[in-house]
Amino acid sequence: MNTDLEKVKKLAKDLRKTYPRSPREKLGGYVIAARCVDKCRAFLVNMNGEYNYWPCSLASQWFAFTGITPEQFQQAVATGDSDDDLARWINAHSKVKDQDEVLKWNNRLRDMRLSDMSLQAQQYLEEYIPTCVPNHRPVYVWFDVYDLEEKRF
Known part of the structure; x- marks a missing residue:
């Protein structure tokens, strides 16, 4: 995978000044994923402030469920891909292919x-x-x- 930190910087939220997306917001069908993207992009371009990309207890739930590692995800985000492209990447790399299982997991996390x-x-x-x-x-x-x-x- 290619790294394009200039593209990442254009997409990154400056988490020193604002917040990442809510864990409730979905990306690729998964809660937590959009927040992970925000934190990873900010981390890659040193705009994460007090937010940690990894380790993170919230992200660890998502990584464990999908089977995607923090390192794999960081490499994907570092390409500078858009949210739509990352959603496709997530779906291609997640070990969970049954959308009903994703729905049940999302709801379990939302209701925890x-x-x-x-x-x-x-x-x-x-x-x-x-x-x-x-x-x-x-x-x-x-x-x-x-x-x-x-x-x-």
Whole structure:
């Protein structure tokens, strides 16, 4: 794969000034994927600010489900391809070919309550939420943490 960081830079969000897309936003049919693209592009051109491309607990869910590695994905994003091209790449490289399985996985992640998460994740979020999420806003599901902190609702 060719690397074209100039093309990546034109597509990258400056995460020092703005937020990546919500984990709820889909790319290639998958939740989390669009956010991964934003974070990876920003990382590649040093505009990621406090956001990590990898390791990331959210992205790790998507990588584990699709069988795509962070390194493979980074190489694909580094080509400077558009979201549409990356969506096609994701679908070609994902081990999951059954769209009903993708739908069920998307919905499971969208609906994941904190109490459904590993004890380690719960312990981390127990400290993280009070410092990063507005006090007057309840967290019902995991994705709420991101959307509340990043002021999407």
